Amino acid sequence: MTTTRSPISTQRPARRRADMAVLGGVRPPLAALPVLLALVAGLTVFAVGSDAERGVPEAVLSSQQHIAEDGAVALQGAVDQSVTDLRAAAADFGGSKSVPAEGMLTRLDRAYPKWRGTAVVDVSTGRLLASQGEAVPLGKVNLRGLPANPPPRLVRDDSGVTRLLVFATLSQGGRQELLVASQSLKLPGISVGRNHTLNVVDRDGATLTSAGPGSGTDRAKSLAGTAARAAQSRGPSETAAGGFDGPSGSLVRAADGNTRTAVGYAAVARGPAAKESPSSALGLTVVTTVRTERHEAGTGDLRLALLAAAVLLALAAGVTAALHLVVQRPVLRLRREALRLGSGDLTAPVRVARFGEPARVGAALEALRLQLRGRGGPSQETVAQPPAKGPVPRGTGKGPRRLGLRAVLVVCAFALLAWPASMLLTLGSTLPHPAAVVPRLISDDQRQRTETTADRLRRGINDGYADLAHLATVIDASRSKEARKVLDRSLEQHSRYRSLYIVDGAGKILVRAGGEPRTPKKVRIRPGVRQTNTSGTEPVLAAVAAQPVKGASARSGHRYVVGEFKVQYLTGILNRPGLGSVWLVDSAHRVIASNKGFVAFGRVSDGRLRARMKAVRTTKGSAELLLGRRDPAVAAVAPFNEKRGVAGALGWKVASIKPVFWIGLPEYEAQRRIMLVGLLGLTTGALCLGWLYLVVVRPLREVAQGAEALAAGDRRTVLYPRYHDEVGSVARSLELIRQRLPRTDAPPAPGSPDGAHTPSTSPSGPGPRS
DSSP: OOOOOOSSOTTSOHHHHHTOOOOSSSHHHHHHHHHHHHHHHHHHHHHHHSOOOOBSOHHHHHHHHHHHHHHHHHHHHHHHHHHHHHHHHHHHHOBSSOOOHHHHHHHHHHHOTTOSEEEEEETTTOOEEEEEESOOOGGGSOGGGOOSSOOOEEEEOTTSOEEEEEEEEEEETTEEEEEEEEEEOOOTTOOOOSSEEEEEEOTTSOEEEEESTTTTSHHHHHHHHHHHHHHHHHOTTSOOSSSOOSOEEEEEOOOBTTEEEEEEEEESOOOTTSOOOGGGGGOOEEEEEEEEEOBOOOOOOHHHHHHHHHHHHHHHHHHHHHHIIIIIHHHHHHHHHHHHHHTTOOSSOOOOOSSHHHHHHHHHHHHHHHHHTTSSOOOHHHHHSOOOSSOOOTTSSOSOOOOOHHHHHHHHHHHHHHHHHHHHHHHHHHOOOHHHHSOHHHHHHHHHHHHHHHHHHHHHHHHHHHHHHHHHHHOOTTSHHHHHHHHHHHHHHOTTEEEEEEEOTTOOEEEEEESOOOSOHHHHTSOEEEEOOSSSSSOOEEEEEEEOOTTOOSGGGOEEEEEEEOHHHHHHHHOOTTSOEEEEEOTTOOEEEESSOOOTTOOOSOHHHHHHHHHOOSSSOEEEEEOOSSOOEEEEEEEOOTTSSGGGGGOOEEEEEEESTTSOOHHHHHHHHHHHHHHHHHHHHHHHHHHHIIIIIHHHHHHHHHHHHHHHTOOSOOOOOOSSSHHHHHHHHHHHHHHHSOBSOOOOOTTOSSSOOOOBOOTTOOOOOO
């Protein structure tokens, strides 16, 4: 009869197996538990007991930095837009057909009234061909030495005022001409609070323009120069996090009585990984300063920290001692007894533990020892017949089951869980009232930044309409190929559009570039900017500019240039670091865009903010501290200004909300520290107890079941060790014992009348499984 070879060969010496060192097992998790909990206790004393930094709160400093970043982004966008507009106009004017210089400047003035003065210069001779508006300070620039499409420059006119000069080269009629536009250097659309001062500084630290109270003082200029030098010293590689491409940061000036000055700065520059912009060569830095009260209140609680650390150390010592007495010592004793029986030493009885799985395995080992000595072995009749009433032999697994080591781990887990639960309850009971800790400056900054975002959106839409108005003056729909090239070039230069097309007086498309049009025909012939839908999967914002045909007075003789805006363009403007959740809503408060993901034409998720939007009926922005039981927040609403451009007629609003708990205030920083140590304590306990359960308790339960089955007469089931540790050593010893036990479940011998057979005593192991 063939036999099945056991995974543990009996040919190896038992003593060698007994001396093999174990890997892992019960000792590592029990050693790691008190060490990690002691580290958490030390961190508790350091994090909860120490005061947060006094002086200017981090929330104020980060807010000033973000305001400066918003100003740098707005200034950069305005300069780059001016360069793009002038170069696009030069490309449209260029060609074989000559356009008079006066006619070019007249068209520019109609389409882009933002420039204070414009001029056309002959590049070869440097002679002024035409000019309009304010006198352009051309004498400050060597026009003959400029390359094609030179970058913008900052110059000072004879009165000492700084002007921004933008250049664009065009070729027409066989000659090279240079378009020059002059405008004031100012921060477009940046809302200045009552206590804020904004400055634009060059790379030498000289203030070019400023706004706000005290902006012209020597102190303000000195602070702006210091911040500008700090921005220039950081270099282009040290960019700020959160979506800003240039160097930015914050400073705190020395205390002046009970107040301090917080300074935020941001350079108008692009990082090395981003595309260079025309404005990056100007070396401009936007600086914001604000005076705030010095924060003196301490936030640490050393008494609470010491008490919490002492309680955690006591819990760690008690749980570790309990697990050592109930788990580690019985498992190690059980391993020694199993190794003794596996090596053949059957003289002394097995020391049986008093509790749990070690007690079950120890009782089974004692029953197996008696069977190996020839006493108490299960006969064929006792195995085949159900057990009789009366006391059940220990080790057979037929007795009542009691609580095991899993119950011990559950009790220890609840004991360790009590500490982080108490810390989190302490967090809830010590949370300060938001109105008492959130300074008014934070609400003002939230309103200021929301107004700036709304103004950037409004300006972007107005600039888009101005682009279309310029296209309407230069494009000829009757020449479809040339018109298509102009539309493709405009679509490439301006990333705000998803599609550009020209329609006739009936709204029929004549030339198209970009995506499929989604604007209804009746809207395509109505000049201005309109929201064309109030339902669907994506909002549609269309700008329409009229292009009247000469000599035609009927409506069918007109042409219209239509541009549809990308929703991603609007979302990109809303995505500002540190502003929280931001929504762009229409006049009925339906969501048009958001920086946190949105459902088109849905509702703003926060009910308090919805009520705030309905309450705001003025053209000025407002901010308020929204209180709640769990999530107080700072919210702001800024409507579009109806008097500034065609975008004001949309009636849109920008709403933002930022949770107070994550603002960098010292009081809330202390609460976050308490939350951190509580979560670390919870994680440490779960990690060590889970480790102990997976490596020791669960495998030991399986070994206990196998040992009881073996003692009850199961000689066919092979006992496999799972790990090379104490429990695995017990499983290997039980397998060796199984190989030496006589078989009681062999098939009946052939020809026997009653099916009875003689038990097999082969030491080679069980036969093949049926």
